[in-house]
Every structure is written in structure tokens, then in C-alpha cells.
Amino acid sequence: MTQTIAIDNSQKLQLAPLDIPNRLLLGPGPSNAHPAVLEAMNTPPVGHLDPAFLGLMDEIQSLLRYTWQTQNQLTIAVSGTGTAAMEATIANSVEPGDVVLIGVAGYFGNRLVDMAGRYGADVRTITKPWGQVFSLSELRTALETHRPAILALVHAETSTGARQPIDGVGDLCREFGCLLLLDTVTSLGGVPIFLDTWGVDLAYSCSQKGLGCPPGASPFTMSQRAVEKLQQRKTKVANWYLDMNLLGKYWGSDRIYHHTAPINLYYALREALRLLAQEGIENSWQRHQKNVEYLWAGLEDIGLKLHVQQEFRLPTLTTVCIPDGVDGKAIAKILLNDYNIEVGGGLGELAGKVWRVGLMGFNSRTESVDRLLEVLPQVLSK
Amino acid sequence: MTQTIAIDNSQKLQLAPLDIPNRLLLGPGPSNAHPAVLEAMNTPPVGHLDPAFLGLMDEIQSLLRYTWQTQNQLTIAVSGTGTAAMEATIANSVEPGDVVLIGVAGYFGNRLVDMAGRYGADVRTITKPWGQVFSLSELRTALETHRPAILALVHAETSTGARQPIDGVGDLCREFGCLLLLDTVTSLGGVPIFLDTWGVDLAYSCSQKGLGCPPGASPFTMSQRAVEKLQQRKTKVANWYLDMNLLGKYWGSDRIYHHTAPINLYYALREALRLLAQEGIENSWQRHQKNVEYLWAGLEDIGLKLHVQQEFRLPTLTTVCIPDGVDGKAIAKILLNDYNIEVGGGLGELAGKVWRVGLMGFNSRTESVDRLLEVLPQVLSK
Numbered sequence: 001m002t003q004t005i006a007i008d009n010s011q012k013l014q015l016a017p018l019d020i021p022n023r024l025l026l027g028p029g030p031s032n033a034h035p036a037v038l039e040a041m042n043t044p045p046v047g048h049l050d051p052a053f054l055g056l057m058d059e060i061q062s063l064l065r066y067t068w069q070t071q072n073q074l075t076i077a078v079s080g081t082g083t084a085a086m087e088a089t090i091a092n093s094v095e096p097g098d099v100v101l102i103g104v105a106g107y108f109g110n111r112l113v114d115m116a117g118r119y120g121a122d123v124r125t126i127t128k129p130w131g132q133v134f135s136l137s138e139l140r141t142a143l144e145t146h147r148p149a150i151l152a153l154v155h156a157e158t159s160t161g162a163r164q165p166i167d168g169v170g171d172l173c174r175e176f177g178c179l180l181l182l183d184t185v186t187s188l189g190g191v192p193i194f195l196d197t198w199g200v201d202l203a204y205s206c207s208q209k210g211l212g213c214p215p216g217a218s219p220f221t222m223s224q225r226a227v228e229k230l231q232q233r234k235t236k237v238a239n240w241y242l243d244m245n246l247l248g249k250y251w252g253s254d255r256i257y258h259h260t261a262p263i264n265l266y267y268a269l270r271e272a273l274r275l276l277a278q279e280g281i282e283n284s285w286q287r288h289q290k291n292v293e294y295l296w297a298g299l300e301d302i303g304l305k306l307h308v309q310q311e312f313r314l315p316t317l318t319t320v321c322i323p324d325g326v327d328g329k330a331i332a333k334i335l336l337n338d339y340n341i342e343v344g345g346g347l348g349e350l351a352g353k354v355w356r357v358g359l360m361g362f363n364s365r366t367e368s369v370d371r372l373l374e375v376l377p378q379v380l381s382k
Numbered sequence: 383m384t385q386t387i388a389i390d391n392s393q394k395l396q397l398a399p400l401d402i403p404n405r406l407l408l409g410p411g412p413s414n415a416h417p418a419v420l421e422a423m424n425t426p427p428v429g430h431l432d433p434a435f436l437g438l439m440d441e442i443q444s445l446l447r448y449t450w451q452t453q454n455q456l457t458i459a460v461s462g463t464g465t466a467a468m469e470a471t472i473a474n475s476v477e478p479g480d481v482v483l484i485g486v487a488g489y490f491g492n493r494l495v496d497m498a499g500r501y502g503a504d505v506r507t508i509t510k511p512w513g514q515v516f517s518l519s520e521l522r523t524a525l526e527t528h529r530p531a532i533l534a535l536v537h538a539e540t541s542t543g544a545r546q547p548i549d550g551v552g553d554l555c556r557e558f559g560c561l562l563l564l565d566t567v568t569s570l571g572g573v574p575i576f577l578d579t580w581g582v583d584l585a586y587s588c589s590q591k592g593l594g595c596p597p598g599a600s601p602f603t604m605s606q607r608a609v610e611k612l613q614q615r616k617t618k619v620a621n622w623y624l625d626m627n628l629l630g631k632y633w634g635s636d637r638i639y640h641h642t643a644p645i646n647l648y649y650a651l652r653e654a655l656r657l658l659a660q661e662g663i664e665n666s667w668q669r670h671q672k673n674v675e676y677l678w679a680g681l682e683d684i685g686l687k688l689h690v691q692q693e694f695r696l697p698t699l700t701t702v703c704i705p706d707g708v709d710g711k712a713i714a715k716i717l718l719n720d721y722n723i724e725v726g727g728g729l730g731e732l733a734g735k736v737w738r739v740g741l742m743g744f745n746s747r748t749e750s751v752d753r754l755l756e757v758l759p760q761v762l763s764k
Contacts, residue, residue, distance in 0.1 A: 005576045007664050011447040015656045018422045018649055020434050030427050030642055040400045041646065042424045045412050045596050047724050052402050065393040079598070080462040080623065083641035087623045115622045194387045208642060214427050216461070216598050216644030238620055240497045241462065241469045257729075259465035260412055260590060262598030262647065264423065267400055274397045282389050342429050347639075 023336070026357050026372055027344035028158050028317055029186070030208035030215050033268070034362040037213050040271035045263040049255065053263065056270050057251060063273035064219050067188060067211075067281055068203065070195040074244060075221040076251045077269055079262050082185045082206030084242065085218035087115055089181050089202040091239040092222065092230050093150055096120030101148035101178075103139070106130050107159035107347045108183055112152050119238055124148065130349040131160040131308050131319065136168050143176040149229075150179045150202075155193070156186035159347045161308045161319035161356065163191065170199015179226055185209065188219060189276055190288040190316040190360055201226040207265070210288070210316060212361025213272035217265040272361075288315040291364045295357065298373040302380075307354050316364075319346070319354040323380075328355055331379055339375050405718070408739050408754055409726035410540050410699055411568070412590035412597050415650070416744040419595050422653035427645040431637065435645065438652050439633060445655035446601050449570060449593075449663055450585065452577040456626060457603040458633045459651055461644050464567045464588030466624065467600035469497055471563050471584040473621040474604065474612050475532055478502030483530035483560075485521070488512050489541035489729045490565055494534050501620055506530065512731040513542040513690050513701065518550050525558040531611075532561045532584075537575070538568035541729045543701035543738065544690050545573065552581020561608055567591065570601060571658055572670040572698040572742055583608040589647070592670070592698060594743025595654035599647040654743075670697040673746045677739065680755040684762075689736050698746075701728070701736040705762075710737055713761055721757050 025031045033041075046053050057076075064075045078085045090112070094100060100121040102112050105128035116123050124146040128134060134153070143151065151173055155164055166182065173180040179201040187193055189210025195203055201223040208215035222230070222244065230237075230244060237243040241259065250258040276284055292315040296306060299320055307319035322328035328345060332355065335341045344356035359368060407413045415423075428435050439458075446457045460467045472494070476482060482503040484494050487510035498505050506528040510516060516535070525533065533555055537546055548564065555562040561583040569575055571592025577585055583605040590597035604612070604626065612619075612626060619625040623641065632640040658666055674697040678688060681702055689701035704710035710727060714737065717723045726738035741750060 005451075005574075005579050007662075008451055008453075008578075009448070011444040011453070012659050012663075013441055013444050013448075013656075014659070015441060015445075015652075017418075017656070018425055018438075018653055020425050020428055020438075020649070022426055023428045023432065025427070025429060027429055030429065030645060033427060033646075036399075038424050038426065038646075042420050043400060043402050044404055044420065045407070045415060045590070046402055046405050047407060047409055047412065048597075050405065050718070050724065056400075056402075059395055059397060062393040062395050063397075066391070066395075069387075069390055071390075071393070080466060081642050081644060084462060084466075084623050087621070111622070118618055118620050118622055192387075196390075197387050206642065208427070214644065214646040215430075215642045216647055236500050238500050239469070240493070240500055241466050260463050260588065260597045262463060262596065262644070263412060264415075264420075264596040265598055265644065265647070267402070270397075271400055274395075274399070277394050277396070280389075281394075336432070342432065 021340055024341045024368060024371060025363065026368060027342045028356045028358050029360065031212065031358055031360040031363040033214050034212040034272060034275060036275065037268050037271045041214065041264045041268035043267050048261045048263060049257060054255060056266060060266060060270050060273060061251065063277055066277060067273060068193055068195045068221060070221055072221045072223050074227060074248055076247060077217040077266065078220045078242065079259060080218060081215045082204065082218045085204035085220045086183065087239065088220050088242040089204050090115045090119055091237050091242050092244045093179060093181065093202055093226055094119040094121045095233055095235055097122060098149040099124060099146055100150045100152060101142055101146045103134050103153045105132055105160065105162065106154065106157035108154050108157060131162050133162050133164045133312050136172065139169060140172055143172060147176065148178050150181050152181040154183040156184065156191055156314050156316060158186040158317060160350065161314050161317045162312050163314045166198045174199060179229065186314065186316050189284055190364065191314060192285050207269050207272065209360040211272045211276065213268045214265065216262055217269045288359065288364045291359050291366060291369060292318060294366060295359060295369045298369060302377050316358060316360045318357045319350065320357055321354055328352060334379050335375065341372060341375060403722055406723045406750060406753060407745065408750060409724045410738045410740050411742065413594065413740055413742040413745040415596050416594040416654060416657060418657060419650045419653045423596065423646045423650035425649050430643045430645060431639060436637060438648060442648060442652050442655060443633065445659055448659060449655060450575055450577045450603055452603055454603045454605050456609060456630055458629060459599040459648065460602045460624065461641060462600060463597045464586065464600045467586035467602045468565065470602050470624040471586050472497045472501055473619050473624050474626045475561060475563065475584055475608055476501040476503045477615055477617055479504060480531040481506060481528055482532045482534060483524055483528045485516050485535045487514055487542065487544065488536065488539035490536050490539060513544050515544050515546045515694050518554065521551060522554055525554060529558065530560050532563055534563040536565040538566065538573055538696050538698060540568045540699060542690065542732065543696050543699045544694050545696045548580045556581060561611065568696065568698050571666055572746065573696060574667050577603065589651050589654065591742040593654045593658065595650045596647065598644055599651045670741065670746045673741050673748060673751060674700060676748060677741060677751045680751060684759050698740060698742045700739045701732065702739055703736055710734060716761050717757065723754060723757060
């Protein structure tokens with residue numbers, strides 16, 4: 001081999017093998033992966049068109065349908081993190097000029113606004129203070145005003161800990177002839193979801209919260225109504241990687257190569273979904289609810305207030321008000337560095353005002369709550 | 383918890399734990415991951431803003447620069463597979479109406495055409511039969527004719543096994559005032575690359591070929607010239623997940639949250655890059671060249687012909703002509719099912735005409751070659 005150019009070694013770091021602390025992840029995500037899921041992920045990769053892998057893809061599809069309570073044929077995992085799955089719903093459903101109405105009561109509502117704008121949507125918003133939710137009558141009024149092609153709501157607002165009620169929204173959307181798009185990133189696996197009963201047309205989630213799996217392969221689903229809108233597009237989907245016309249031919253019976261899937265993450269996701277089905281989705285929901293109520297009681301016992309009205313609190317993520325005079329960031333830093341416990345800080349309207357405490361998937365256990373409640377009073381009293 | 387809707391268990395599969403065959407992956411990718419890389423990947427995840435993780439991101443950036451032989455500040459891993467990194471180069475560099483000239487001599491040139499069109503490019507192409515490459519004078523003529531804003535070439539065409547010479551192309555692009563975009567998916571780590579010396583402005587790759595890492599976190603880099611084009615855009619990048627204005631603030635010193643990174647894949651990538659630096663990039667290139675020449679000699683010994691002229695053959699991927707009268711698909715199926723060896727089939731112009739044999743990353747070893755050469759004559763003579 002001829003090689004006449006000298007090698008530049010200026011960026012050639014000499015590193016030791018990986019040495020990462022073992023954290024209890026009680027922030028807004030990722031949460032700790034189930035040990036069996038990590039073990040499954042470690043299986044040596046096979047090819048993305050290997051019959052063994054194609055069978056595993058089918059299993060993931062079925063179990064995602066079960067977990068979301070949907071029969072949508074086009075239910076897959078996108079090869080990216082939750083944000084990629086979010087973008088997949090927007091990219092495939094929005095055509096330039098479409099009116100998209102977005103409920104914004106937190107950070108992820110705003111992200112949907114930014115994203116839909118990039119795909120040419122005529123974006124309209126309804127807003128609420130962060131931590132509150134929209135009523136059916138508020139949604140009706142907004143639909144009457146804006147007559148959108150798509151209504152986008154966040155079921156579980158990760159930035160506020162609020163749960164948006166969805167029952168009845170699908171009927172409203174049918175009355176006004178629009179699609180219903182739902183962010184279920186912080187609800188899938190841990191919060192009751194009935195996509196088909198609710199009439200949801202597009203939904204997305206992530207793997208690293210309620211499913212107890214490392215991040216990187218993210219649930220996506222679309223109803224037949226949404227598929228029809230996709231089929232009637234006048235323009236190509238403005239995103240090649242996330243185009244469901246192409247992805248549907250890889251996940252469907254055609255098996256046409258699209259991209260090299262993150263094989264090992266699909267191993268992990270399949271194991272996480274298998275464990276969830278073994279537990280039973282309704283039992284997982286109950287577990288999350290029971291453990292979060294235990295957390296709430298414990299936090300109130302030590303004098304802390306919760307940001308969201310009880311009726312609308314998520315079982316997966318709790319926003320805890322930082323008491324007056326307390327430096328929230330400093331407390332979180334001590335928890336991380338001295339106790340290996342991660343909790344999240346506030347974003348946007350809630351920056352500096354709340355901690356975000358997640359109990360999701362494998363981490364929704366009394367042991368997680370006990371460990372936090374044992375440490376927190378000591379740290380706060382320092 | 384009130385729950386009045388009945389659970390639908392029709393998609394609730396009862397599955398056994400994962401049972402995946404152990405394959406020797408000698409196709410076009412993924413290739414087998416290095417065992418130490420799989421082990422690193424299995425480290426429990428931490429948060430995407432954890433100081434331990436941010437330090438690891440810095441290490442990945444340096445080692446990617448070393449591997450690509452570039453000093454580009456904006457050198458990161460995109461949270462998706464190689465196709466996502468490809469799309470990141472297009473999405474960030476193309477504005478609607480930009481003339482983009484693409485060299486098409488295989489499947490991935492065509493993919494660039496489709497992708498660039500979706501971002502509003504005025505796409506022009508130069509073409510060659512699959513397996514051939516463009517000469518400098520052909521590129522000069524095309525640049526004179528089309529006067530593009532961007533010239534996009536595929537360094538290592540995974541569908542043909544041809545290596546496009548790049549020396550001198552960067553100077554041409556400067557003469558004509560355009561950016562040079564390069565696909566290095568099947569070359570990074572295994573084929574000599576000197577991005578800065580060559581004057582490449584945008585490049586992308588994958589983790590699962592020359593780097594010997596599972597797929598899902600993919601190298602991306604852009605030069606200062608390309609960053610300036612990005613900064614002068616009149617329109618937002620039409621892709622939120624891959625917007626380098628936002629990603630640069632997460633990978634740079636601002637550390638502003640963008641998305642939840644696929645943490646464990648970054649563990650794996652860091653280990654893969656660490657091992658590569660330990661070996662020395664120039665030694666890895668030599669290893670790939672030595673092993674592929676051993677493969678070529680062995681294939682010719684058993685009477686097989688190679689599709690690409692020797693001068694332009696890739697050390698990472700070899701296209702082997704299927705002899706007349708032989709059912710290439712049937713042979714590949716026997717290799718997979720009876721011997722656990724994966725080789726790839728042909729795509730597009732080469733469908734049914736070649737097998738694609740990869741020797742990449744950890745798999746570029748004499749043992750891999752010996753195993754294939756031991757089995758292949760038996761299978762062919764059946």
C-alpha cells in the first residue's frame with residue numbers, strides 16, 4: 001500500500017477501558033435498564049435481513065401493539081431515540097400548508113411546534129401554564145377556531161409531570177375531521193394507554209422510560225386513517241430515514257432493505273417488551289401507580305410540595321417544588337456525586353422551581369423510593 | 383386506579399428468552415462486534431447530561447477526528463445508523479434550490495440523489511457503470527457543466543466494492559467554489575482516509591463496519607467551510623433531530639439538552655475507537671489490505687472472478703462474480719443456514735451477479751478468510 005501522507009496523531013487519545021459510575025437513575029430518563037435487558041442486548045449481532053432478526057422484528061411489532069393497546073398494522077420501532085420517533089410522526093403526517101394545532105403546556109409541546117414548522121405546517125397553538133392540562137371544551141373551542149388537519153397533544157409532559165386526559169379527544173377529532181397525534185414518551189408501559197379506544201392516529205414513545213430498556217430504538221405507530229393521509233400525499237416525505245413508505249416495506253412482508261437497524265437495541269427492546277407482557281401491562285400500570293403514591297406520601301412527609309394537582313399527576317414522573325431558599329441544582333449535584341442518585345432539574349417555565357423525579361420501568365420499585373427518601377432529608381438539611 | 387376499558391391481549395405474545403444464532407458476518411455489514419466492545423456496551427446506562435457521559439462524548443469526538451484524520455471541531459456521532467448520518471450531511475448543507483452534483487456508480491449514490499431531492503436540492507448526476515469510478519477529468523467536466531454548491535461522492539460504494547480516488551478532488555471543488563461531501567460508510571477505519579488533506583467538507587460513516595461496533599451511533603463531521611454555509615442559511619434545517627445548530631450545542635461546551643443519546647451505543651463506540659487508536663489507524667488500514675489480498679488470492683485459487691478492477695478494489699468489501707449457472711441466493715442461504723456464515727447478495731445493476739464479501743473491523747482476520755475459503759468450495763460443488 002502506498003501511503004505518502006503523514007498520520008496526524010494529535011487527536012489520538014490513549015484511554016483506559018471504560019469506567020462509568022453505577023447510578024440510580026431517578027430523573028426524567030433514561031431510567032436504569034432491567035438486567036435481563038442488558039444481557040439480551042449483549043448477544044452478538046446478526047444481519048438486518050437475517051431470518052432470525054426478521055422474526056424478532058415481528059415479535060417487537062406484536063408486543064408494541066399490545067403495550068399501546070392498538071391493532072395498527074404499521075407499529076414499529078424507529079432506529080433512533082424518542083425524538084426521532086416524534087419526528088417520524090410529524091414528517092409522515094404533515095404536508096406543507098397543513099394546519100397543525102398543538103397543545104403546549106410544557107417543553108415537549110414546544111418541540112412539536114418547532115418540528116412541525118420545519119415540515120411546512122401552518123402551526124397554531126393553544127397554551128396552558130406548565131403543569132396544567134387542557135379540558136375537552138377547551139380543545140373543542142380550539143378545533144372550531146383553527147380547523148386543523150392534525151391535533152397534536154402530549155399525553156405525559158416530561159417537563160411538568162402532568163397527564164393530559166385523552167378520553168373523548170379522538171371523538172372530537174373525528175367530529176372535526178382531523179388526525180390525533182399523541183406523545184406517549186413518558187407514558188408507554190407505565191401509564192394506562194388505550195390508543196384504539198381513544199382514537200389516536202399517530203403516537204410515538206421511547207425505550208428507556210416505562211419499558212426499562214436502553215435508549216436508541218423508539219416505538220412508532222400510525223392508524224389506517226393516518227396511513228391514508230400518507231398515501232394521498234402530493235409531496236415525498238421530507239425525511240428519507242423516517243419515511244414510512246420505505247420503512248413499511250422493511251418491517252412488512254416485502255423485507256426490502258432500508259437501513260442497517262441497530263440490531264442489539266432491538267434485542268434489548270424485544271426482551272423489555274417480553275418482560276412487560278410477562279408481567280401484564282395492567283399490572284405494570286398498577287405497579288407504577290402504587291410506587292408513585294408511596295413516593296408522593298414520603299415526599300410530603302418530609303415537607304415537600306408537589307407541583308401538579310393530584311388528579312393530573314403522572315405515575316412515571318413527579319415534579320417536586322424546590323423549597324424557598326434551597327439551591328435545587330446544588331442538591332441534585334450532591335445526590336449525584338455523593339450518593340449516585342440522579343434526579344432532574346426543571347426546564348423552561350419550571351427551571352429552578354422543581355426537581356423531576358422519575359419512577360419508570362425497572363426503577364418503579366419501593367427500593368428506589370426508599371433509597372431516595374433515606375438520602376434526601378440528609379442532603380436537604382446540610 | 384379506575385380502569386373501565388378491557389385489556390386486549392390478542393397481540394400479547396408469550397415468548398421465550400432471546401435465542402439468536404452466532405453468525406460470522408462476512409456480508410456488507412453489520413460485521414461482528416469486537417468482544418470488548420460488546421462488553422463495554424453492557425455497562426449500565428447513566429444520564430445523557432451526567433458528567434461521566436459528557437467526558438465520554440469528548441473522547442469520542444477526539445478519536446473520531448483521529449480516525450478520519452481531521453481537525454474539524456464539529457465531529458460527532460449521530461444517534462442513528464449510517465443512513466441517519468448521511469441524511470445529517472444533506473439536511474445541514476442543502477438549502478432549497480442548491481445545485482447538488484452527485485456521482486452515481488452504485489446504490490448509495492442513488493440514495494444520495496433521493497435524499498438531496500427531499501431537501502429541495504436541484505440534483506444533477508454523473509453516472510458510471512456499477513463497479514467503476516470517476517476520473518479527475520470527468521469530475522472537472524461535470525463541475526464546469528453544473529457549477530454545483532455541493533459535489534457528493536461515495537468513497538467506498540458498498541454495493542459495488544469500488545474505491546473512488548479522492549486525492550485532488552478537494553482542490554477541484556475549491557477551484558469551482560463548492561463543498562465536497564463524502565460517503566465513508568464502508569471505508570472509515572479500514573481504508574486510508576485523510577479528510578483534511580483531501581479537502582473534504584462533509585463526511586459520514588457508520589459504526590458497524592470498519593470500527594467493529596454494533597450499529598446505531600454514526601460518525602458525522604463538517605469543516606469550517608461547511609459550518610459557514612450552515613450559519614448563512616436563510617431557512618431552518620428541515621430536520622430537527624439532525625440539526626447541527628442544536629446538536630453542536632449539546633456536543634460543544636454549552637451542553638444544552640437536545641435528545642436522550644443512545645448511551646450504551648456510545649459506550650460501545652468509545653471502546654471501538656479506543657481499540658482502533660491502540661492498534662494505530664495506519665496499522666488497521668494495513669491489516670485490512672493484507673487480509674483482503676489473502677481473500678482475493680484464495681477466491682481466485684478456487685476459480686472465482688472479482689467484479690472490480692484490482693486498482694479500485696476496496697480492502698473492506700469485495701464483490702465476487704457468481705459463476706454462470708450458479709444460483710447465488712441459494713449458495714448464500716446454505717452458507718447462512720448450514721455454516722452460520724453471512725455473505726451479501728448484489729443490489730441494483732449487480733443483483734444476481736455478485737456476492738458481497740466484507741472483511742471489516744474485527745472480522746478482518748485470516749481466520750475469517752480461512753473459514754470462508756474452507757467452506758465455499760464444498761458448497762459450490764454440491
